[in-house]
Amino acid sequence: xxxxxxxxxxxxxxxxxxxxxxxxxxxxxxxxxxxxxxxxxxxxxxxxxxxxxxxxxxxxxxxxxxxxxxxxxxxxxxxxxxxxxxxxxxxxxxxxxxxxxxxxxxxxxxxxxxxxxxxxxxxxxxxxxxxxxxxxxxxxxxxxxxxxxxxxxxxxxxxxxxxxxxxxxxxxxxxxxxxxxxxxxxxxxxxxxxxxxxxxxxxxxxxxxxxxxxxxxxxxxxxxxxxxxxxxxxxxxxxxxxxxxxxxxxxxxxxxxxxxxxxxxxxxxxxxxxxxxxxxxxxxxxxxxxxxxxxxxxxxxxxxxxxxxxxxxxxxxxxxxxxxxxxxxxxxxxxxxxxxxxxxxxxxxxxxxxx
Numbered sequence: 601x602x603x604x605x606x607x608x609x610x611x612x613x614x615x616x617x618x619x620x621x622x623x624x625x626x627x628x629x630x631x632x633x634x635x636x637x638x639x640x641x642x643x644x645x646x647x648x649x650x651x652x653x654x655x656x657x658x659x660x661x662x663x664x665x666x667x668x669x670x671x672x673x674x675x676x677x678x679x680x681x682x683x684x685x686x687x688x689x690x691x692x693x694x695x696x697x698x699x700x701x702x703x704x705x706x707x708x709x710x711x712x713x714x715x716x717x718x719x720x721x722x723x724x725x726x727x728x729x730x731x732x733x734x735x736x737x738x739x740x741x742x743x744x745x746x747x748x749x750x751x752x753x754x755x756x757x758x759x760x761x762x763x764x765x766x767x768x769x770x771x772x773x774x775x776x777x778x779x780x781x782x783x784x785x786x787x788x789x790x791x792x793x794x795x796x797x798x799x800x801x802x803x804x805x806x807x808x809x810x811x812x813x814x815x816x817x818x819x820x821x822x823x824x825x826x827x828x829x830x831x832x833x834x835x836x837x838x839x840x841x842x843x844x845x846x847x848x849x850x851x852x853x854x855x856x857x858x859x860x861x862x863x864x865x866x867x868x869x870x871x872x873x874x875x876x877x878x879x880x881x882x883x884x885x886x887x888x889x890x891x892x893x894x895x896x897x898x899x900x901x902x903x904x905x906x907x908x909x910x911x912x913x914x915x916x917x918x919x920x921x922x923x924x925x926x927x928x929x930x931x932x933x934x935x936x937x938x939x940x941x942x943x944x945x946x947x948x949x950x951x952x953x954x955x
Contacts, residue, residue: 870897
């Protein structure tokens, strides 16, 4: 099972079990320890994952953090855990104090559902106020899983994470800002667009009007963009399906054709039919098509104008014509010359098509 599947399954587990988890300790055992295991750390190895890690803060001695993950003998990730129902925003100060006095490069604050990863991107040895990576494991996106994978023991590289963490942090903040502006655009945001299209001074009344228009325009643009992408995706899907269908038809057709063998007897039978009809029609109009089960003689190479069918593949040979309901009328023949016995029938069918 790959890493992405492990995280998805853990997210499903959280949704199913959370209402039965009553304590912080149960949250650790049911959600957080399996999460650390998914990251490749041995939670039962006290040298690698240290529970109740002592982190003295100033005059306070014996202060403990829930877990410290050690790599190469050094504390690298501090993990502060809370009950799944608690709001993490009121607990980040506690992790900040632990982080400040330790040598760890990363801090993780979690309630088993929401995970917040911190570092010291702004000031060295001082944990940032905002996380550079945050996700809800029950709703985690593919790009977030890729970022999380960098914390896996097999891929862990502190310098590499720090190099991308700053960009990730600011991107997250920008996305939040964009989300806020789209839902409740502030006056400066509205003025920027209003000045581009409104020919006069942007008064308070005009600003109020454009606040509404800007919000609607952005929402409509996003809606149009999504619709266009869906159309493009559906078109590509249809094209792919058609290509697959055509390929299948082509393969089937080739397989069928490869199984058809036109015998000398069938060709001789065809020549007899042509000789019978020679006096009534240009013989170039009398053609044939061979199939797996029978040999068909047609007028104008048209499947809707069958003159007769020859069944020569079995132990017995049959001369066949179709009635007005397209049902076969079979006549057994002992020799090819017996086809001449059906001359009148062939001429009648031919005249019906010609008329």
